Amino acid sequence: xxxxxxxxxxxxxxxxxxxxxxxxxxxxxxxxxxxxxxxxxxxxxxxxxxxxxxxxxxxxxxxxxxxxxxxxxxxxxxxxxxxxxxxxxxxxxxxxxxxxxxxxxxxxxxxxxxxxxxxxxxxxxxxxxxxxxxxxxxxxxxxxxxxxxxxxxxxxxxxxxxxxxxxxxxxxxxxxxxx
Amino acid sequence: xxxxxxxxxxxxxxxxxxxxxxxxxxxxxxxxxxxxxxxxxxxxxxxxxxxxxxxxxxxxxxxxxxxxxxxxxxxxxxxxxxxxxxxxxxxxxxxxxxxxxxxxxxxxxxxxxxxxxxxxxxxxxxxxxxxxxxxxxxxxxxxxxxxxxxxxxxxxxxxxxxxxxxxxxxxxxxxxxxx
Numbered sequence: 001x002x003x004x005x006x007x008x009x010x011x012x013x014x015x016x017x018x019x020x021x022x023x024x025x026x027x028x029x030x031x032x033x034x035x036x037x038x039x040x041x042x043x044x045x046x047x048x049x050x051x052x053x054x055x056x057x058x059x060x061x062x063x064x065x066x067x068x069x070x071x072x073x074x075x076x077x078x079x080x081x082x083x084x085x086x087x088x089x090x091x092x093x094x095x096x097x098x099x100x101x102x103x104x105x106x107x108x109x110x111x112x113x114x115x116x117x118x119x120x121x122x123x124x125x126x127x128x129x130x131x132x133x134x135x136x137x138x139x140x141x142x143x144x145x146x147x148x149x150x151x152x153x154x155x156x157x158x159x160x161x162x163x164x165x166x167x168x169x170x171x172x173x174x175x176x177x178x179x
Numbered sequence: 180x181x182x183x184x185x186x187x188x189x190x191x192x193x194x195x196x197x198x199x200x201x202x203x204x205x206x207x208x209x210x211x212x213x214x215x216x217x218x219x220x221x222x223x224x225x226x227x228x229x230x231x232x233x234x235x236x237x238x239x240x241x242x243x244x245x246x247x248x249x250x251x252x253x254x255x256x257x258x259x260x261x262x263x264x265x266x267x268x269x270x271x272x273x274x275x276x277x278x279x280x281x282x283x284x285x286x287x288x289x290x291x292x293x294x295x296x297x298x299x300x301x302x303x304x305x306x307x308x309x310x311x312x313x314x315x316x317x318x319x320x321x322x323x324x325x326x327x328x329x330x331x332x333x334x335x336x337x338x339x340x341x342x343x344x345x346x347x348x349x350x351x352x353x354x355x356x357x358x
Contacts, residue, residue: 031355
């Protein structure tokens with residue numbers, strides 16, 4: 001039981017999905033586990049990506065983190081293009097390899113659900129890789145619109161419901177708080 | 180608008196509340212902001228508290244973090260005792276001081292809602308301090324059972340709904356993943 005990795009899904013329209021994944025990454029790193037973060041769709045580097053420099057594997061008390069942007073940016077105001085599907089497929093190949101190898105104890109697939117929702121990747125293919133992953137790998141998937149098949153396959157699902165969001169006040173994304 | 184701090188509440192029965200707060204702390208630290216975490220009720224040191232050693236203010240590229248346990252442990256299987264209320268009051272005095280001074284750009288009040296729910300602290304008193312805090316301080320409150328007054332006062336509220344939790348499989352809290 002102790003060495004089995006579980007599958008988490010953080011979905012819903014509220015703030016806190018990617019943030020919770022990074023909180024979990026921090027906790028894992030602090031216990032000496034290595035963490036991989038593959039960010040689908042997103043192409044912008046958020047502030048938290050700077051932690052790569054801190055958790056670089058040189059301090060034996062902490063794990064190391066690797067963060068990779070696997071997308072071409074979000075689809076707000078545009079439709080996904082063939083190049084987005086290509087980027088998602090290439091990114092998924094990379095993640096599938098890491099899921100099989102078990103090189104990282106924790107694998108975070110940020111906004112993977114968006115890639116599934118927009119049909120850039122097949123849910124069936126993703127589920128097959130998840131089922132056949134290295135059994136010790138803990139997987140954390142974040143993003144809106146998690147497909148039912150993924151929810152069925154998950155061991156833990158939190159639906160982060162927006163009760164209120166300050167974006168509705170016209171507040172823009174702020175450095176160090178929202179990105 | 181840029182220097183105004185907002186009030187976040189992460190509540191609900193699903194996993195991800197404290198984790199999201201620590202993810203936000205990580206983001207803020209990476210952008211050079213100082214972060215204070217006051218943990219009400221909890222007395223156990225989670226893995227993530229080890230980050231104090233990494234973000235200690237000596238690296239100018241990162242903020243510093245201070246994490247304090249302000250409680251005597253959770254109430255699972257027991258009722259709150261007068262000593263719990265004393266601890267909560269003492270902890271709240273400390274937090275109120277930091278909220279007024281603005282010493283930390285981000286103040287996280289972890290499980291504060293539990294202290295409110297069990298009547299260890301008065302919601303009216305807490306709201307008054309929050310309203311009169313240093314205006315630049317971003318406040319993040321986590322925990323189940325957020326009282327309506329707090330939700331009304333917040334700028335951002337996410338209700339983290341448990342769809343599934345692996346604790347139901349009999350899985351215990353795991354080092355580096357759940358604590």
